[in-house]
Amino acid sequence: MKTKILESVENKSLREKTPYFEIGDTVDVHCKIQEGDKTRTQIFTGTVIGRKGRGMNESFTVRRMVGNEGVERVFPVNSPNVLDVRSIRSGKTRRAKLFFLRKRVGKGVRLAQRHSSHTVTK
Amino acid sequence: MAMLLGKKIGMTQIYDESGKMVTVTVIQAGPCKVMQIKTPETDGYSALQLGFDDVKASRIKKPAEGHAKKAQASAKKFIREWRLGAKDEPQYALGDEVNVEAFSEIKFVDVSGISKGKGYAGVMKRHGFGGFPGSHGTERKHRAGGSIGSHASDRGHGGNLKKGKRMGGRMGGTRVTTKHHRLVSIDAEQNLLVIKGAIPGPSGSYVEIFSSRTRPQS
DSSP, rough: OOOOOHHHHHHHHSSSSSSOOOOTTTTEEEEEEEEETEEEEEEEEEEEEEOOOOGGOOOEEEEEEETTEEEEEEEEEEEEETEEEEEOBBBOOOOOGGGGGOOOOOOGGOOOBOGGGGOOOO | OOOEEEEEEEEEEEOOSSSEEEEEEEEEEOOEEEEEEEEEHHHEEEEEEEEEEEGGGGGHHHHHHHHHHHOOOOOEEEEEEEOOSSSSOOSSTTTTOOOOGGGGTTEEEEEEEEOOOOOOEEEHHHOOOOOOSSSSTTSSTTTTTOOOOOTTTTTTTSSSSTTOOOOOOOESSSSEEEEEEEEEEETTTTTTEESSSOOOOOOEEEEEEEEEESSSSO
């Protein structure tokens, strides 16, 4: 069981406002990259195929195709190194985990577009 | 130098300033009362006796109550000594309160507590022995410790086992000190010390926290 005291310690590391996106969205993840003593922002674009965990452990997986190779990156939702997540296109999905996309190749990886209000936020 | 008594709350993860995730243990430390000051004249050595966590009023024993009264405190559940060197002057007076502020300048801490009991453990778990292979003809002794001595390998003990031979037995439930934990943050409001890494004992157990004696505080 997690005590209130533990939660109060964790809460300092949690974001006040988490960026809004849904499973199946194509997102731009802006992440901070440290190169030597320079920091820069790298954008990773792909489809959100799952979200798991609670609180400090919450993370989401973004999948994209690079050439013919699938690349998946897992980002912690509350990491200060994830600067922003911008939803650029919503996908129509029926499930919470889109692991079936891993078996698909070529045009099959595309999801039907869903038109909703949340895509144009911020 | 600083010392506090506290209660292990549990472990979690937080992000530090550089955005890295750190595994931390949260300790509710203090406020402690100085219950007694021991001096070379009266006790043969100098120390501060700290007390932490009040005993429920209905469970206070008379001797404990009397002892606490001298420091104008209520009886405490957890009492430990902060041993001072011969030349050290105690920084606190009898009845003073010691809280997490005492650690504000400190970067590394050592923590002592009673480790979790592991029961009767074999040599692999208890002493880190290698055991035997899973296959290649090994039979019925995959986790055995191997030979403990020959028929007359007396080593000066006349055919007996050498004393201190590492074997299976009770493991855990003993006092363990873990050293050089980085002090990640202090919460003066809730009396919390957040330190990096794991400390002995289950959550809810009492621990002693010292400023690190072997690692410089810079």
